[in-house]
Amino acid sequence: MTPPVVRSVAVVGGGLVGGSIAAAARDAGVPDVRITDHDASVRDRARARSWGHLVHDDLASTVRGAEVVFLAVPTHAVADVAVVVAPLLPDDGILTDAASLKGDLTLDVESRLRVSNSRPAVGRFLGGHPMAGSERNGPEAAHAQLFVAATWVLTPTAATDDDVLPRLSALLRSFGARVVALPPVRHDELVAVVSHLPQVAASALAAIAADAMDATGDAVLSVAGGGFRDTTRIAASDPALWEPILRGNRTAVLEVLRAYVGQLQRLERAVEEGRFDEVHAVLERGSIARRRLVPKADVDETVELVVPLDDQPGQLADAMTALGEAAVNVEDVAMRHTVEGARRGVLLITVAAGVGAMAEQVLRDAGLAPVRGAPPGEDPS
Amino acid sequence: MTPPVVRSVAVVGGGLVGGSIAAAARDAGVPDVRITDHDASVRDRARARSWGHLVHDDLASTVRGAEVVFLAVPTHAVADVAVVVAPLLPDDGILTDAASLKGDLTLDVESRLRVSNSRPAVGRFLGGHPMAGSERNGPEAAHAQLFVAATWVLTPTAATDDDVLPRLSALLRSFGARVVALPPVRHDELVAVVSHLPQVAASALAAIAADAMDATGDAVLSVAGGGFRDTTRIAASDPALWEPILRGNRTAVLEVLRAYVGQLQRLERAVEEGRFDEVHAVLERGSIARRRLVPKADVDETVELVVPLDDQPGQLADAMTALGEAAVNVEDVAMRHTVEGARRGVLLITVAAGVGAMAEQVLRDAGLAPVRGAPPGEDPS
Numbered sequence: 001m002t003p004p005v006v007r008s009v010a011v012v013g014g015g016l017v018g019g020s021i022a023a024a025a026r027d028a029g030v031p032d033v034r035i036t037d038h039d040a041s042v043r044d045r046a047r048a049r050s051w052g053h054l055v056h057d058d059l060a061s062t063v064r065g066a067e068v069v070f071l072a073v074p075t076h077a078v079a080d081v082a083v084v085v086a087p088l089l090p091d092d093g094i095l096t097d098a099a100s101l102k103g104d105l106t107l108d109v110e111s112r113l114r115v116s117n118s119r120p121a122v123g124r125f126l127g128g129h130p131m132a133g134s135e136r137n138g139p140e141a142a143h144a145q146l147f148v149a150a151t152w153v154l155t156p157t158a159a160t161d162d163d164v165l166p167r168l169s170a171l172l173r174s175f176g177a178r179v180v181a182l183p184p185v186r187h188d189e190l191v192a193v194v195s196h197l198p199q200v201a202a203s204a205l206a207a208i209a210a211d212a213m214d215a216t217g218d219a220v221l222s223v224a225g226g227g228f229r230d231t232t233r234i235a236a237s238d239p240a241l242w243e244p245i246l247r248g249n250r251t252a253v254l255e256v257l258r259a260y261v262g263q264l265q266r267l268e269r270a271v272e273e274g275r276f277d278e279v280h281a282v283l284e285r286g287s288i289a290r291r292r293l294v295p296k297a298d299v300d301e302t303v304e305l306v307v308p309l310d311d312q313p314g315q316l317a318d319a320m321t322a323l324g325e326a327a328v329n330v331e332d333v334a335m336r337h338t339v340e341g342a343r344r345g346v347l348l349i350t351v352a353a354g355v356g357a358m359a360e361q362v363l364r365d366a367g368l369a370p371v372r373g374a375p376p377g378e379d380p381s
Numbered sequence: 382m383t384p385p386v387v388r389s390v391a392v393v394g395g396g397l398v399g400g401s402i403a404a405a406a407r408d409a410g411v412p413d414v415r416i417t418d419h420d421a422s423v424r425d426r427a428r429a430r431s432w433g434h435l436v437h438d439d440l441a442s443t444v445r446g447a448e449v450v451f452l453a454v455p456t457h458a459v460a461d462v463a464v465v466v467a468p469l470l471p472d473d474g475i476l477t478d479a480a481s482l483k484g485d486l487t488l489d490v491e492s493r494l495r496v497s498n499s500r501p502a503v504g505r506f507l508g509g510h511p512m513a514g515s516e517r518n519g520p521e522a523a524h525a526q527l528f529v530a531a532t533w534v535l536t537p538t539a540a541t542d543d544d545v546l547p548r549l550s551a552l553l554r555s556f557g558a559r560v561v562a563l564p565p566v567r568h569d570e571l572v573a574v575v576s577h578l579p580q581v582a583a584s585a586l587a588a589i590a591a592d593a594m595d596a597t598g599d600a601v602l603s604v605a606g607g608g609f610r611d612t613t614r615i616a617a618s619d620p621a622l623w624e625p626i627l628r629g630n631r632t633a634v635l636e637v638l639r640a641y642v643g644q645l646q647r648l649e650r651a652v653e654e655g656r657f658d659e660v661h662a663v664l665e666r667g668s669i670a671r672r673r674l675v676p677k678a679d680v681d682e683t684v685e686l687v688v689p690l691d692d693q694p695g696q697l698a699d700a701m702t703a704l705g706e707a708a709v710n711v712e713d714v715a716m717r718h719t720v721e722g723a724r725r726g727v728l729l730i731t732v733a734a735g736v737g738a739m740a741e742q743v744l745r746d747a748g749l750a751p752v753r754g755a756p757p758g759e760d761p762s
Contacts, residue, residue, distance in 0.1 A: 131606055143752035145689045149726050151603050176689075180603040187604070193593040194605040198612040201586055203667030204644045205579060208637060210670030212574040221674055222532050222561040223568070224575040225512055227615040228674075231579040234608040235671040239664035247657045256589060257649045261642060263585045268638045276628045283620035286584030289591030290616040293602055293609075308526045316714070317698075317705025324698025333697070334715050345530050371524035 005170040008032035010066035011052065012059060012081060014042040017098045017130060018072030019142030022051035024175040027144040036062040042139065051142065064088045068171060070128075071097040075248065079108045086113055086121035094164050095121070096128045100191070101248045102155045102184035110159055123161035126168055127184060129153040129191075130177065148176035155184040192252035197260055199234055199242055200253070206235035303356035305370040307347040307363060315368070319347060322366035328359045386551040389413035391447035392433065393440060393462060395423040398479045398511060399453030400523030403432035405556040408525040417443040423520065432523065445469045449552060451509075452478040456629070460489045467494055467502035475545050476502070477509045481572070482629045483536045483565035491540055504542035507549055508565060510534040510572075511558065529557030536565040573633035578641055580615055580623055581634070587616035684737035686751040688728040688744060696749070700728060703747035709740045 009025040011018045014037035022035040033052035036059060037043050046055045056062040063069045063085045071081050078097045086095060099105055106127045113122040132150035152172045156165050169179040182190065209232070213220045246253050263282070270278040309315045323330055332350035349370075351359045356372070363370040390406040392399045395418035403416040414433035417440060418424050427436045437443040444450045444466045452462050459478045467476060480486055487508045494503040513531035533553045537546050550560040563571065590613070594601045627634050644663070651659040690696045704711055713731035730751075732740045737753070744751040 131604060141753055143687070145687060145727065145750070145752055148689050151606070153604060178603065180600060182600055182604075186597060186600070190593065190597065190601055190604045193590055194601060194609040197589065198586060198608050199664075200645070200648060201582055202608075202612055202671075203664045204641060204648065205582055206667035206670040206674065207644060207663060208578065208641050209574055209674055210666060211640065212571065212637075213670070213674065216567060216571065219561060219563055219567070220571055220575060222559065223512060223534060223563075223571045224674060225532070227579050227583075228575040230611045230614045231583055232667075232671050232674070233611045235667040237664075237668060239661050239668055242664050243657055243661045246652065246660055250652055250655070254649065254652050256593075257645065257652065259592065260585060260589050261645050261649055263588060264581070264638065264642050264645070267581060267585065268635065268642055271627065271631055271635050271638065274631075276624055279627055280620050280624045282588060283580075283584045283618075283623050285591060286587035286613075286616040287618060287620055289587040289594070290583075290613050293587065293590055293594065293605060293613070306524070306526060308529055315705075316711055317701040317703075320698040320701035321705075322698075324696075324702075330697055332715075334713075346526065369526070371526060372522055 004029040004031060005174055006030055006067045006167070008065065008067045009034070009052075009171070010063040010069045011035040011072055012062065012069065012085070013037055013072035014039075014046045014051065014142075015072060015139045016142050016146070017132075018070065019046060019049065019051045019139055020132075020144065020146035021070050021072060021098070021130075021175075022046070023049070023142060023144035024147055025171075026050070026052060028171075028174040030171075032066075034062045034066065045139065049142070059084060060088060065090055066093065068094045068096070068168065071095070073097075075099040075101065075105060075244075078105060079112050082109050082125065083112050083116040086116070086124070089121070089124060092163070093124055094168050095125045096154075096168060098128055098130055100129055100245060101188055102127045102129060102153075103188040104248075106155055106157060106184040110157065122159050124164060126160050126164045127155040128168070128172075129155070129187065130172075132177075145176065147172070150177050152177040152179050153187050154179060154181050155187050156181055157184065188249050189252045189255075192249055192256045196246060196249055196253050197256045199237065200246070200257060201260065202232050202235040206232045303351060303353050303372055305349045305351065305356070305360060305363065305372060307349060307368050307370045309345050309347050316347060318366050319349065319363055319368055322362045322368075323349070323351075323359060326358065326362040328355050328362060385410040385412060386555050387411055387448045387548070389446065389448045390415070390433075390552070391444040391450045392416040392453055393443065393450065393466070394418055394453035395420075395427045395432070395523075396453060396520045397523050397527070398513075399451065400427060400430065400432045400520055401513075401525065401527035402451050402453060402479075402511075402556075403427070404430070404523060404525035405528055406552075407431070407433060409552075409555040411552075413447075415443045415447065426520065430523070440465060441469060446471055447474065449475045449477065449549065452476070454478075456480040456482065456486060459486060460493050463490050463506065464493050464497045467497070467505070468500070470502070470505060472500075473544070474505055475549055476506045477535075477549060479509055479511055481510055481626060482569055483508045483510060483534075484569040485629075487536055487538060487565040491538065503540050505545060507541050507545045508536040509549070509553075510536070510568065511553075513558075526557065528553070531558055533558040533560050534568050535560060535562050536568050537562055538565065569630050570633045570636075573630055573637045577627055577630055577634050578637045580618065581627070581638060582641065583613050583616040587613045684732060684734050684740075684753055686730045686732065686737070686740060686744065686753060688730060688749050688751045690726050690728050697728060699747050700730065700744055700749055703743045703749075704730070704732075704740060707739065707743040709736050709743060 009030050011022045022033050025033045034054045035046050035052040036056045043055050069085055071078050073081055078099055110122050130152045132146050172179050267282055334348045360370050390411050392403045403414050406414045415435045416427050416433040417437045424436050450466055452459050454462055459480055491503050511533045513527050553560050648663055715729045741751050
């Protein structure tokens with residue numbers, strides 16, 4: 001194992017994110033990981049799960065002398081805890097948080113650190129937003145791998161000391177995270193576009209489908225294919241989690257929501273007036289954008305193999321074992337079941353185009369019946 | 382094998398859908414399956430792939446005396462071909478099509494069959510829409526399993542003879558399809574809600590993200606999580622396929638697009654005026670609707686296991702083999718890669734809640750490190 005990038009980490013808050021940070025730091029080889037929570041039952045769980053090396057009952061013992069302190073507390077508590085913790089840090093200590101909005105909060109924390117300490121602790125604070133986990137899973141779901149392959153945004157400002165970003169980034173990379181640095185307000189604008197607007201759009205779409213269902217009955221279910229399922233998946237999220245996020249990022253959310261409504265109104269008028277060249281142009285702009293934004297979606301470089309299954313445990317294993325033994329790397333894998341019960345379905349296996357023919361042969365040799373092509377229920381139907 | 386539900390099937394058109402229908406009918410045990418296409422190269426392919434038992438060069442030889450004739454031709458050609466084919470059917474023959482819009486087309490076909498035949502052939506026509514396959518995959522992707530687990534809508538009218546729906550339904554079920562009967566106009570209204578509106582919404586969303594990317598650079602990519610990927614996936618569709626669909630269903634599309642814009646405008650005003658109770662109500666309506674519309678999404682009945690992978694071929698196989706050998710049924714499986722290269726990632730395995738603990742143990746015994754929880758990059762981040 002490579003040497004740990006820091007010697008000591010302290011985590012305040014033992015929820016999903018806090019617990020996972022402590023577990024990830026410990027797994028990454030940090031020799032001194034401490035955690036606390038104001039709730040005794042959470043501390044008990046942290047002890048039972050060995051999230052850190054030491055679970056302290058009080059804040060001061062937890063953070064005193066720690067090289068990096070993570071504040072994994074509710075957004076409204078971050079600034080209050082920050083001013084208590086800052087004086088207990090060593091001179092080169094780093095203080096960070098995990099709140100999902102950064103603009104107003106960073107201003108608030110920095111201004112309170114400026115006035116509350118004789119030492120200029122403001123330069124040691126660097127806001128963070130680990131884009132991982134779903135609160136619906138609760139603290140029970142905390143685990144050391146939560147941040148693997150996840151983006152962790154850090155939001156330095158003019159006040160941040162120069163050494164803080166590279167040191168904290170190195171630690172987060174040792175958790176498996178991809179670190180991105182953005183100004184705090186820019187972070188909030190971007191999550192409005194790629195997270196908050198999609199949530200609102202999906203919720204509204206599901207609500208429209210519900211209206212149709214009220215009017216026409218369950219037939220809506222039968223004709224809803226993969227496009228509908230994908231587009232509305234996040235609509236199932238808990239409103240109690242999203243309302244405060246939208247409220248907290250109100251300015252940026254309003255701006256992108258206006259832009260979205262404007263785009264849709266132009267489409268509405270184009271459909272109404274029969275200007276389908278304009279409809280085509282928006283579809284094309286969206287298509288190019290999606291392929292550019294999510295390069296993995298590029299279908300030219302991969303092939304999809306459709307393998308009919310009868311939902312018996314052994315078949316999925318047969319397929320994967322055969323590919324594994326042949327050293328064929330599976331880029332993506334998904335299952336699609338019949339909706340009426342699950343006795344039949346298909347396994348969709350995506351492999352690089354270069355090994356498509358080989359993968360097909362391997363699966364056939366394993367007694368399966370792969371075919372190249374599109375999954376049932378996909379667009380455009 | 383159970384006896385075939387019909388003795389003879391003829392397919393006009395050797396594209397993705399037509400080729401797949403012939404292959405599916407043959408696989409389902411129909412003893413006499415014929416296919417034709419006006420294009421000689423398509424007929425050659427049909428012969429090479431053994432899509433039917435006989436590939437005819439002309440329409441009349443193909444359909445004469447066939448018990449069920451599928452018209453898998455472009456929408457604009459359906460009525461013209463129908464009036465040629467109808468007189469060649471036996472008295473109890475059935476004529477159906479595969480066009481993705483049914484309202485105007487059904488009226489057109491029925492009125493032309495009424496006037497063009499001495500015999501009342503109109504009662505033998507029953508419109509259909511197999512909701513499977515993606516034209517982007519082209520005719521090369523045709524295969525007998527295309528309709529497994531897919532919905533096939535049939536659109537009977539007052540003119541349809543009583544025996545037609547049950548007989549055609551039985552044949553389609555033997556292809557693995559789920560058959561749903563709807564009035565033609567209702568079909569078009571429902572696909573506007575669950576297919577056409579999601580496409581427009583996703584395209585507009587991707588276009589908004591492209592604007593943000595133009596303004597702020599590639600950082601948009603980094604913060605785009607699973608919610609964005611899901612919501613905009615179908616935006617990558619080919620505009621050339623979608624424009625005619627939206628044009629053909631203009632009336633219904635306009636109606637649902639108006640309803641969607643209205644819903645979003647109410648949300649916009651609520652955010653602007655700080656009425657977040659109203660925002661909460663729409664989120665909640667969407668959440669309830671999504672869980673009701675797509676029951677498989679119900680998270681209460683399943684658990685998700687997150688298994689870190691390093692993208693080596695063997696690991697996926699290890700996981701699936703272990704579960705298969707332990708007779709644990711995998712409800713769903715998906716992979717999530719890091720975006721920067723693909724050396725690390727996680728495998729997401731969904732199993733019934735009742736076997737969650739067992740699956741976890743099985744995976745651990747196989748040398749893997751499963752944890753329960755949410756995938757990185759998921760909501761609400």
